[in-house]
Amino acid sequence: MEKIAIIGTGLIGQGWAAVFAQAGFEVAMYDSSQKAVERALMAMEKRIADLAEFDLIKLSDAPQVLQRITVADSLEEALDDAIYIQENGPENVDIKKEITLELDAIAADDVPIGSSTSGISASRYCKDIAGRYRCLVVHPINPPHLHPAVEIVPTPWTDQSIVSKVNDVMIKCRRETIVLSEEIDGFVVNRLQGALLEEAFRLVGSGIVSAEDLDKAICDGLGLRWSIMGPMQTIHLNAPGGVTDYVARYGEMYRGFGIGPYDDVDWANIAKEKLGPELSQRTPIAEIPEAQIARDRKLMALLRHKKQAGVETSKQ
Amino acid sequence: MEKIAIIGTGLIGQGWAAVFAQAGFEVAMYDSSQKAVERALMAMEKRIADLAEFDLIKLSDAPQVLQRITVADSLEEALDDAIYIQENGPENVDIKKEITLELDAIAADDVPIGSSTSGISASRYCKDIAGRYRCLVVHPINPPHLHPAVEIVPTPWTDQSIVSKVNDVMIKCRRETIVLSEEIDGFVVNRLQGALLEEAFRLVGSGIVSAEDLDKAICDGLGLRWSIMGPMQTIHLNAPGGVTDYVARYGEMYRGFGIGPYDDVDWANIAKEKLGPELSQRTPIAEIPEAQIARDRKLMALLRHKKQAGVETSKQ
Incomplete structure (x- = not known):
């Protein structure tokens, strides 16, 4: 049973824990706030129960899935033997840089460091880090355990072997991976959402249609096809x-x-x-x-x- | 049992026939090509059977629904006593104008003439028609019977009472109506689709992502929410x-x-x-x-x- 480390245990980290544990990985959760990690562990029970209620995992598997998720008392303990690190820190370049420096100093050389960031290209914080070859964005859609799509965004320095390794982990987790050839602001998901929102704001803003009616155009129209x-x-x-x-x-x-x-x-x-x-x-x-x-x-x-x-x- | 006339019996006309007949309306189909209308009537059996297979109509109701759909031998017969006209002619301004003139000459004064056009604002063909007060676009998403969303687009001359009447008919048909305050090219649905496609073409065209991976961003991501x-x-x-x-x-x-x-x-x-x-x-x-x-x-x-x-x- 291979191990994955989750750094930062807010809603995104919790979603990832459900994804990894379901796929059979051992999951070590770490957060600099002890309170946050305790809250996260509590929340996981509810998440896994919900998934079982909707037949997304077998009810009989639920206890095992939960058992695979543990709390690490230190970063060292979390990273020990981990084959992949999913970082879910705050959306701030300086904090990302600080966390990634620490992770890079501790983790074995071949372990990819994926960030859940939705807005920060990894090159912005890993340029001066020795292990920038193993840094990349691995962006889920919130909540991660309810959306199979995951964006994998390499920096100019990310090794192809690191991209492949992350892709393999994600496919084991039954994710649908969107692999970008290079960085672009907003990646693919939020650029597509942004393009649609631009037009939506224009239409509602100009009084041509109400927000409620615009929502019908997607929810009862295009979104049906697109799902x-x-x-x-x-x-x-x-x-x-x-x-x-x-x-x-x-x-x-x-x-x-x-x-x-x-x-x-x-x-x-x-x-x-x-x-x-x-x-x-x-x-x-x-x-x-x-x-x-x-x-x-x-x-x-x-x-x-x-x-x-x-x-x-x-x-x- | 009120009656609705369907003018033009291609795929869109057939979809509308299923929508109206399901809601209990008597449906008269007319097409200038006798062959087209015979083909349409045959196709309706399959459409209604499909809907019954997926529990979207009761199997026991299927024969009655089919019986409500009949073929009219002339435009006069189709429009006789109809409370609403759904026109599904070719996407061509001149042809729309010609058809609408004919419909306006025959139909009772208070009967709305809705066009299924996805690309032509009604003002472009009805400006010089006496009954322009009752002309408007009533745009479904193809196929109409599988997408509840319907756009209602008045011209500058369309009576508010006509808009309300069409809206009422559509709501009886359990459609989700998107009512625009004025005409705009592409209406709402295709403007939103167009905005997303623009960005999609850019991303695929620049080689940042494959079409297959881009599709995952929607189908396994945003589209799930949006449905x-x-x-x-x-x-x-x-x-x-x-x-x-x-x-x-x-x-x-x-x-x-x-x-x-x-x-x-x-x-x-x-x-x-x-x-x-x-x-x-x-x-x-x-x-x-x-x-x-x-x-x-x-x-x-x-x-x-x-x-x-x-x-x-x-x-x-």
Whole structure:
């Protein structure tokens, strides 16, 4: 049973503990505040019980999962024998630098140091640290144990072997890893959210639509599709000839909305050179009709679920 | 039993027929091509059977629902006694104008003429039509019977009574209506999709992430939340003080990503003046912790559903 160290035991650290322990890892939690770590351990019981209630872990496995999570009294104890470190400190460059220096001084040389930060690229705090080759961002979506997506963002100095190692750990934890080729502010998840929020603020701010109605556009519209299929695959299935055909049909229309401007982004060329080849490998053009039928069946299953679970937008 | 006329019986028209018939309306389908309308009627059987298979209509109700859908041999027959007209013609201003002129000449004065167009504001084709006061866009998300969201977009000349009438019909059909105060290119749904796609194309185009990994960011991340809760309510619940607090904490960060530029959109002011008051009415600040718990339970139920249904991103 391999061991993972969790440094910082707030809500994010707790979510990670649930993820790692579920996958069979031994989890050592450490926090500079003794109170925080005691509170965290208490909270874990509730989290694991919740997961069992929703059949996301077997009820009979719950006690074992909980037993895998322990508290370390010191940083040294937490890191001893750990194969991976997940750091969840405050969102502050100076504090991240201080914590990472300490971790780097103690941990064995080949142990990756992943940070949960959502806003700070790792290069901003690890540049002058000896072990910068093993520093990177491993960003979950809050709460981590309820969102499979995890972003892995290397710095210019991160070893490829470190990226692979982290990716392997995450895949063992049944995470869906988003591996970036290089750092970019906001990474992928928050850039996509930010782009949508920009337009949402514009629409609500200009009085064209209420926040409640705007929410319906996603929750009862685009979000239904997007919870079973990403936006790239969505448009690939929405034209007979796949994504390049979609851009030929609708690219002009979207550009005409006056969102942006993004004069440097050439949809048609990107569709032809990158999206088309990649998406057609996943779903060849000839298989699109079949994939559409499968998609609609998943949508119906999702609607049935929402109906049975009584999940309705306007009531939330 | 009130009657609704569906003009144009392609995929969108068929989806609408399922929506209206399920709600108890008598549905008359008309298409200038006799072949198209025969094909549509055949397809309806399969659609209704699918809905019954997924418990979205009762199996015992299926025959009655189908019986409510009939074919009209002429436009006059289709419109006779209809209380609402849903037009699903080709996406072409001239053709829309021609069809709408015809409909306006035949239909009783108080019958709204809604167009399913996703790209053409109704003012572009109805300006010179006598009955422009009853023309508007009623835009579904494809396929209409699998997405509750419907956009209602009035022209500068559309009567408020017409908007209310259409809204009432849609609510009877258990649609979630997004009512715009005025026309804007792309309406709300496609503007939001367009904003997200712009950033997605940029990220994939620059080689920062693959299309497959980008899809995970939505399908296993943001899309999970967004299928149970819109983006405005999402951020309202993601800060202790609600949406204004969220913008105070993270607004700067999002603006720093360099998405846009949207120099004319003042997040802080919009949050304070519009979003805060509206969202706090739905979920008062004091009830946010409780709403977070409810949200996480819905997320867990959704994950259970996806697990049971075998819906996993990378396999699609």
